Amino acid sequence: MAERRSNFGRSNSRRVDRVAGVIVSVAALSIVALLGWVVVATLRAGLGEIDLPFLTTAPTRAGRGGGIGPLIVSTLLVLAIAMLAATPIALLAAIRLAERSRQDRPGAVVARSGLIVLAAVPSIVFGLFGNALFCQALGMGYSILAGGLTLGCMILPFMTVTAERALRDLPDDWRLGAAALGIGRLSYLWRIELPAAAPALGSALALGIGRSLAETAALLFTSGYVMRVPTSLFDSGRTLSVHVYDLAMNVPGGASRASATACVLIGLMVLIDGTVVASLARIGAGRSAPIRRDASRDRASRIGDRS
Amino acid sequence: MTSPLRSFLPLALMLAALAGCRPPAESAGEAERSAANRLEGRLLLSGSSTVAPLVSEIAARFEAMHPGVRIDIQTGGSGKGIADVRAAQADIGMTSRPLKEDEQDLVAHRLATDGVALIVQASNPIPELTRQQVIDIYTGAIDDWSRLGGAALPIQVVHKAEGRATLEVFLAHFEIDNTAIRPDVIVGENAQAILAVAGSPGAIGYVSIGSAETEARLGAAIRLLPLDGIPATSDEVAAERFPMSRSLNLVVTSEPSPLALAFIDYARSEAVHDLVREAYFVPSTR
Numbered sequence: 001m002a003e004r005r006s007n008f009g010r011s012n013s014r015r016v017d018r019v020a021g022v023i024v025s026v027a028a029l030s031i032v033a034l035l036g037w038v039v040v041a042t043l044r045a046g047l048g049e050i051d052l053p054f055l056t057t058a059p060t061r062a063g064r065g066g067g068i069g070p071l072i073v074s075t076l077l078v079l080a081i082a083m084l085a086a087t088p089i090a091l092l093a094a095i096r097l098a099e100r101s102r103q104d105r106p107g108a109v110v111a112r113s114g115l116i117v118l119a120a121v122p123s124i125v126f127g128l129f130g131n132a133l134f135c136q137a138l139g140m141g142y143s144i145l146a147g148g149l150t151l152g153c154m155i156l157p158f159m160t161v162t163a164e165r166a167l168r169d170l171p172d173d174w175r176l177g178a179a180a181l182g183i184g185r186l187s188y189l190w191r192i193e194l195p196a197a198a199p200a201l202g203s204a205l206a207l208g209i210g211r212s213l214a215e216t217a218a219l220l221f222t223s224g225y226v227m228r229v230p231t232s233l234f235d236s237g238r239t240l241s242v243h244v245y246d247l248a249m250n251v252p253g254g255a256s257r258a259s260a261t262a263c264v265l266i267g268l269m270v271l272i273d274g275t276v277v278a279s280l281a282r283i284g285a286g287r288s289a290p291i292r293r294d295a296s297r298d299r300a301s302r303i304g305d306r307s
Numbered sequence: 308m309t310s311p312l313r314s315f316l317p318l319a320l321m322l323a324a325l326a327g328c329r330p331p332a333e334s335a336g337e338a339e340r341s342a343a344n345r346l347e348g349r350l351l352l353s354g355s356s357t358v359a360p361l362v363s364e365i366a367a368r369f370e371a372m373h374p375g376v377r378i379d380i381q382t383g384g385s386g387k388g389i390a391d392v393r394a395a396q397a398d399i400g401m402t403s404r405p406l407k408e409d410e411q412d413l414v415a416h417r418l419a420t421d422g423v424a425l426i427v428q429a430s431n432p433i434p435e436l437t438r439q440q441v442i443d444i445y446t447g448a449i450d451d452w453s454r455l456g457g458a459a460l461p462i463q464v465v466h467k468a469e470g471r472a473t474l475e476v477f478l479a480h481f482e483i484d485n486t487a488i489r490p491d492v493i494v495g496e497n498a499q500a501i502l503a504v505a506g507s508p509g510a511i512g513y514v515s516i517g518s519a520e521t522e523a524r525l526g527a528a529i530r531l532l533p534l535d536g537i538p539a540t541s542d543e544v545a546a547e548r549f550p551m552s553r554s555l556n557l558v559v560t561s562e563p564s565p566l567a568l569a570f571i572d573y574a575r576s577e578a579v580h581d582l583v584r585e586a587y588f589v590p591s592t593r
Binding site for chain 2: 060061062063136142220221224225226227236246248249250251253255
């Protein structure tokens with residue numbers, strides 16, 4: 001009786017396991033399928049319109065003709081300013097927040113909850129904030145600079161939170177070991193912590209880059225709508241995603257050009273994100289390899305001792 | 308106490324550094340004074356996202372004729388255009404509606420006219436709707452096409468989001484209060500409304516005639532309904548016969564700069580009628 005029940009229980013739990021496994025796989029597959037569907041649909045609608053002149057010439061007829069050359073320039077400038085403004089602050093704030101000894105201090109708690117609230121603020125709010133602060137109060141007008149700084153403010157919370165997680169994921173033993181060896185805190189940070197966390201920090205950067213390239217609402221009121229090649233950072237310049245939005249929404253007959261621009265945007269994002277992630281992964285692999293090898297050898301020898 | 312202060316120090320430093328960055332003093336004022344004869348300087352336009360693509364094309368042509376002139380165009384809606392002109396943030400505002408009563412301190416120059424038409428999916432057999440039927444559909448009193456002589460199919464009401472100029476034209480024409488409307492779908496722009504209606508057999512929506520005519524010609528599965536017996540076409544809008552229409556305006560203060568006036572004159576001249584028609588609007592006939 002008891003034996004039969006336990007048998008039944010085992011086969012039942014195995015069946016539950018199998019069903020759960022299928023459900024999880026289907027969920028994972030559907031995410032991949034959704035992504036694939038978005039990419040394929042965009043490429044199919046837009047790829048045919050892309051040629052060299054499209055990438056280099058200026059738009060005509062409100063974007064229905066010509067290319068997107070000046071907009072690529074504006075996009076890269078806005079992105080560069082946003083990353084230059086946000087990366088150092090995000091990294092320093094993350095280092096400060098990841099300090100183990102100080103995590104429960106009121107300052108850290110306030111800063112961390114502030115970051116979470118800021119990360120949830122809709123981007124249009126950052127747009128209005130950027131318009132009021134950078135464009136009007138600081139007198140920058142509609143400009144690449146104002147747009148880049150607004151984006152910098154917008155991506156700062158995401159990048160800080162991701163970077164903090166990256167630093168905190170390193171084993172606590174390393175820090176203690178370094179302290180035991182008399183390695184200074186700055187030296188530990190620079191030589192061990194940052195290189196080891198580099199691949200994960202790369203995803204913080206990638207997140208910031210992706211959000212910057214995709215943003216429209218925060219830029220409409222800051223970097224603006226002008227399609228000329230910017231000659232200074234105080235010129236207004238339209239980014240690719242603002243162009244996609246305008247073509248799809250305000251320009252009748254602009255749909256195919258919107259898809260073509262979206263293709264270029266996706267390509268640009270993959271290119272930049274890929275480069276950043278790959279190069280930071282290489283830093284991580286190069287610098288922290290000895291540490292990791294030591295650690296694994298250590299573990300192996302310990303296992304060997306036990307057996 | 309020092310700890311929270313120290314966490315915000317970087318932010319404070321960044322703001323302080325930014326306060327030092329101001330754009331190089333642009334000689335807009337001087338340029339405007341000499342603009343009367345030589346047309347030089349910068350113009351900033353802001354306002355309706357419906358008007359902006361057209362005006363940016365007109366501006367590009369104007370810049371080509373006057374190399375000393377630079378025209379920047381920003382969007383944000385008719386209301387933002389009016390606010391920017393009043394606050395001297397922009398030289399010219401763009402609106403897709405006439406000036407309201409409390410906006411009479413400004414001067415509007417009509418650039419073009421845009422008709423708003425009701426659209427249904429191409430498969431919908433309904434020939435025309437009366438004024439009362441449209442009101443009943445949008446307020447939820449009629450919710451199935453069978454009650455209007457069509458097939459038994461629930462009506463899907465496509466409505467525009469608050470602040471859209473076409474929404475105001477629609478509400479004013481049918482004299483409906485926005486809170487009385489029972490929408491199934493709320494969209495932002497014409498292209499979205501056309502997509503929504505084309506993709507759903509029971510849908511009804513309202514959009515700019517120019518954009519609807521174009522998308523229908525490009526193969527979108529929509530049909531424009533006549534209004535009060537008048538077909539919804541650009542020609543009827545041009546003849547000012549089509550009842551549901553709106554004016555697209557360039558708005559300035561009572562004392563505009565000579566450069567702004569020169570640009571407005573050009574934007575209303577026959578030299579740009581091809582651009583107006585290409586944007587699916589109807590040129591203003593003076």
